[in-house]
Amino acid sequence: xxxxxxxxxxxxxxxxxxxxxxxxxxxxxxxxxxxxxxxxxxxxxxxxxxxxxxxxxxxxxxxxxxxxxxxxxxxxxxxxxxxxxxxxxx
Amino acid sequence: xxxxxxxxxxxxxxxxxxxxxxxxxxxxxxxxxxxxxxxxxxxxxxxxxxxxxxxxxxxxxxxxxxxxxxxxxxxxxxxxxxxxxxxxxxxxxxxxxxxxxxxxxxxxxxxxxxxxxxxxxxxxxxxxxxxxxxxxxxxxxxxxxxxxxxxxxxxxxxxxxxxxxxxxxxxxxxxxxxxxxxxxxxxxxxxxxxxxxxxxxxxxxxxxxxxxxxxxxxxxxxxxxxxxxxxx
Numbered sequence: 063x064x065x066x067x068x069x070x071x072x073x074x075x076x077x078x079x080x081x082x083x084x085x086x087x088x089x090x091x092x093x094x095x096x097x098x099x100x101x102x103x104x105x106x107x108x109x110x111x112x113x114x115x116x117x118x119x120x121x122x123x124x125x126x127x128x129x130x131x132x133x134x135x136x137x138x139x140x141x142x143x144x145x146x147x148x149x150x151x152x
Numbered sequence: 153x154x155x156x157x158x159x160x161x162x163x164x165x166x167x168x169x170x171x172x173x174x175x176x177x178x179x180x181x182x183x184x185x186x187x188x189x190x191x192x193x194x195x196x197x198x199x200x201x202x203x204x205x206x207x208x209x210x211x212x213x214x215x216x217x218x219x220x221x222x223x224x225x226x227x228x229x230x231x232x233x234x235x236x237x238x239x240x241x242x243x244x245x246x247x248x249x250x251x252x253x254x255x256x257x258x259x260x261x262x263x264x265x266x267x268x269x270x271x272x273x274x275x276x277x278x279x280x281x282x283x284x285x286x287x288x289x290x291x292x293x294x295x296x297x298x299x300x301x302x303x304x305x306x307x308x309x310x311x312x313x314x315x316x317x318x319x320x321x322x323x324x325x326x327x328x329x330x331x332x333x334x335x336x337x338x339x340x341x342x343x344x345x346x347x348x349x350x351x352x353x354x355x356x357x358x359x360x361x362x363x364x365x366x367x368x369x370x371x372x373x374x375x376x377x378x379x380x381x382x383x384x
Contacts, residue, residue, distance in 0.1 A: 086257070087256060090260055139213065139253050141245075141253040141301070141302075142300060
């Protein structure tokens with residue numbers, strides 16, 4: 063069943079390497095992109111994306127607080143990564 | 153003295169560590185399943201190499217939440233000895249028992265080869281039988297062994313003599329060419345401020361028998377055994 067039909071909020075969490083932290087995977091992708099001829103594209107950085115379903119009854123503020131804690135304590139390693147949380151209401 | 157080897161789903165160097173403790177250190181050793189929470193009878197625990205939880209999310213990130221890890225934190229806080237090898241080092245960093253993080257190797261590859269490390273300090277329970285400056289030939293086997301930390305942490309590690317091993321060449325020079333994975337300052341192993349928790353990417357437990365290409369790893373286990381004999 064779709065998220066909307068189950069009356070769930072959706073959280074999106076983006077985890078990215080902090081600026082300055084080496085991203086050899088991004089570099090390897092960049093190299094392939096150059097081989098494809100996209101000379102106008104540079105600085106590719108690889109990250110992670112998570113989708114999380116939340117009970118709508120939680121309310122946006124509580125949902126944001128919970129997901130932010132999850133992002134900080136589990137989904138990212140604050141030594142090397144930053145995170146960004148988005149909440150979509152049902 | 154009694155040793156424990158913690159086993160997570162995906163650990164794969166647990167038997168190597170067990171073998172070295174029972175055969176070369178000659179002391180009792182148990183496997184400790186990651187759901188167990190009783191470490192009372194142990195003097196030292198080894199967090200072995202492998203791919204706990206398939207390295208999902210980040211290497212070591214999910215093992216940190218296994219029930220045994222809360223007990224390992226208390227165990228370390230009580231002054232007993234924790235040795236994290238390879239994935240064990242990654243887990244100790246994720247758990248906050250050691251500073252910094254281990255990210256993808258500079259050249260992306262999984263590297264499995266014998267390398268050289270230089271012992272930087274004899275002032276740890278894991279290296280007190282080794283000479284400062286000794287060069288050991290020990291294998292590495294990892295894809296995420298590239299040690300990173302911020303400038304303040306790096307300075308603190310140096311100031312407090314907590315960098316235990318540097319990657320080096322055969323002659324003991326810590327050059328960039330001898331750095332297999334891009335680790336900051338060629339760091340291969342560090343200890344905590346209290347010096348009872350050591351994490352390292354090389355596998356000393358795979359270098360305890362000449363038949364396997366090197367027995368240079370024995371000194372670390374000999375040191376730990378001597379430490380435990382002295383405190384017992």
